[in-house]
Amino acid sequence: MTSLQSNRIVKPLLVTGVSICCAFVFTQATAGGTGFPADFPVPPGLSPCKPLVVGGEVICEWHNVDQHAMYAFYLAALPKAGYTLLPGAQEANEATYYLAAIGFTKGKTQGALTINSAKDLTVQVLLAP
Numbered sequence: 001m002t003s004l005q006s007n008r009i010v011k012p013l014l015v016t017g018v019s020i021c022c023a024f025v026f027t028q029a030t031a032g033g034t035g036f037p038a039d040f041p042v043p044p045g046l047s048p049c050k051p052l053v054v055g056g057e058v059i060c061e062w063h064n065v066d067q068h069a070m071y072a073f074y075l076a077a078l079p080k081a082g083y084t085l086l087p088g089a090q091e092a093n094e095a096t097y098y099l100a101a102i103g104f105t106k107g108k109t110q111g112a113l114t115i116n117s118a119k120d121l122t123v124q125v126l127l128a129p
Helices: 065-082
Strands: 002-016 017-027 052-054 057-062 089-093 098-106 111-115 120-125
Touching: 002 089, 065 098, 065 111
Parallel strands: none
Antiparallel strands: 002 017, 017 052, 052 057, 057 120, 089 098, 098 111, 111 120
């Protein structure tokens, strides 16, 4: 059984490529995961995430990741797991700036992952109706 905890946060949130800032009520799964697809690939070495459920979205974050390795992993692993990559997946790697993004779908599941200069990997999945 999953234990749930509700909290209120105020922070910027990247939602499928649009940055917004508002107060959100979210639920954090403290065991077992809630809403995150069980078949979603997770690179070796990353700990399981405790997803945040924000409205109709499930968000998982990891910090201090190897940026290019994560991007390359997901470019290969998502299609192998049956996900379709959306057009526009890109990696921008400059001396002082890094950003990568991949959109994906599988059945009614859709979402995006981003990797930023701070070495944060964020996976966002929209919950199917």
